[in-house]
Amino acid sequence: MLSKTTRRPFAFRSGIRRACALALAALLLVPATLPAPALAASARIKDVVEVEGVRAxxxxxxxxxxxxxxxxxxxxxxxxxxxxxxxxxxxxxxxxxxxxxxxxxxxxxxxxxxxxxxxxxxxxxxxxxxxxxxxxxxxxxxxxxxxxxxxxxxxxxxxxxxxxxxxxxxSGQGASxxxxxxxxxxxxxxxxxEREIQFSLAELPVIRLSLRNPDFTTAQRVAAAINTQLRGQLAQATDPSSVLLRVPDGRRGDVVRLMTEIEQLRITPDQIARVVVDEKSGVIVMGENVRISTVAIAQGNLTIRITETPQVSQPGPFSDGQTAVVPRTDIQVDDQSNNRLAVMPSGVTLQELVQSLNALGVGPRDMIAILQSIKAAGALQADIEVI
Incomplete structure (x- = not known):
């Protein structure tokens, strides 16, 4: 009995130590199992620009x-x-x-x-x-x-x-x-x-990089990333769509390896606030930079439903009467008065805008009209492009 009573505290302490060790190991393993923060907004320079002259x-x-x-x-x-x-x-x-x-x-x-x-x-x-x-x-x-x-x-x-x-x-005689x-x-x-297009990239003293989506900020970021990699002021953004790269004296004739190093650099492309609307299919695409000022939105439709249910009036037998059709019309009016007025504060994000419109029960077609109305009111800080 004494031996048993003296072993219980040791077993209890060892169990606590084992539990603490497992908990510590779990805490150490949690950061490893969580996904690493992805560079969702970053892109390679290879995917942002094109080398002038290297084209199909x-x-x-x-x-x-x-x-x-x-x-x-x-x-x-x-x-x-x-x-x-x-x-x-x-x-x-x-x-x-x-x-x-x-x-x-x-x-x-x-x-x-x-x-x-x-x-x-x-x-x-x-x-x-x-x-x-x-x-x-x-x-x-x-x-x-x-x-x-x-x-x-x-x-x-x-x-x-x-x-x-x-x-x-x-096809046949009756169907196709x-x-x-x-x-x-x-x-x-x-x-x-049969014929090659002659273009010598290795002999160019200056290489022009053309942005697929012209933008001042993106062009400047491309030039800054290249200068940081090459450790010198060799790249310069001349306009929103072009970045001029002066080939270093020590890299003449080795332009392929130079471009390989530059293409793998990552930058964060900037984009203007834009809302693209396809009225034919009801598709709406909004960028993450879309912001709106304080505005109140109410969405409701007046629906009038008219149903015709004609009734046939049949005269009695041997009454010399005529069969007549008696019209009967049923009219129903639905003004959707249960819809609420939503107030959106200034500077709401894209996610908050979509959540607020969805809370009102707004469909894609009505959302297009709402966005156009917000833009007409001057509260939408973005460009609307209708395709």
Whole structure:
């Protein structure tokens, strides 16, 4: 009995120590399990600016698609298909002048592609094909050799190959089914680059960085981040959309590595207070800098519902009466008088604005009208852009 009584305090103290140790370990582990504060507002300079001269170019061409199963252009509605087919066959030594052609297996198409920056000669790029005439489908067709021209009229790539079409069309005498767009398709790696665009980035003494969203504050932050990284006043914001970077003397010829270091720098882009409204779909997008002054908002609609329930008056048998229709109208008026007047203090945030409007039971359509009314009253410190 004495041995048991002398061991209980020790066991009790050891239990307390074990519990304290577990609690301390839990406290030490809590910060590790919590998510680290993410740089939600920060972005890489790579995602904010573009290097002037390092850009893609648009290409376009006109060609013919053959091998269609009777779904090509008709002779009457697409005369340019017949002319193109006649000219192509004549260049191949086939004279069909005056012949009666049937072009249902041929379709005239426009071919478009994007030439990436620094695309080397011989590399392949994707092309998109779209019908020009009244072709029903390009399924199973093959694009013939089509030169792709740039804005200067020079040939930069040549496209050819089978077309991959995601949509299809099927029809019978009584019904037809169309899914997707069968008159447009894509050829993966369907064009070969024949001409390179000459641009020497390594020889530039000054590099211009163009902001995708021009802003004075963002341009200044980009220049400050670059100067801090390079430890010198080498970058300067000249306007809201441009930052000039003077290449250091020791980095001439090593512009690629220099730009790699700069692209990974993080800044916090600034943005103006703007509300974008899409009236067709009722979508509203508001930036975090949207603020409103003190304003009172009341939302309510007057709804009048008219229901017609005509009644038929049937005369008794052998009474020589006539059947008559007696109109009966039921009118209901709902002015939604239970809606409340909400007062929003000055400087409320976006979240408070949305919560207050939702508390009134305001839908997206009514919210658009409310925001426009607040802007008209001069209480909305933001630009409203209607798309």
């Amino acid at each position: 170019n648009m290409l376009i061409g006109y060609g013919l698609v053959v091998g269609l199963n009777g779904t090509g252009d008709s002779l009457n509605n697409s005369p340019f298909t017949e002319q193109s087919l006649t000219g192509m066959l004549e260049r191949m030594g086939v004279n069909i002048r005056g012949a009666n052609l049937r072009t249902k297996n041929v379709a005239a198409v426009m071919v478009t592609a994007t030439l990436p920056a620094y695309a080397a000669q011989g590399t392949h790029i994707d092309v998109t094909v779209g019908a020009m005439g009244d072709a029903k489908s390009l399924l199973g067709g093959t694009l013939l050799v089509t030169p792709l021209l740039g804005a200067d009229g020079e040939v930069y790539a040549v496209a050819q190959g089978p077309i991959a079409v995601s949509g299809f069309a099927a 089914v169309t899914r997707g767009v069968p008159t447009a398709g894509r050829i993966a790696s369907g064009a070969v680059v």
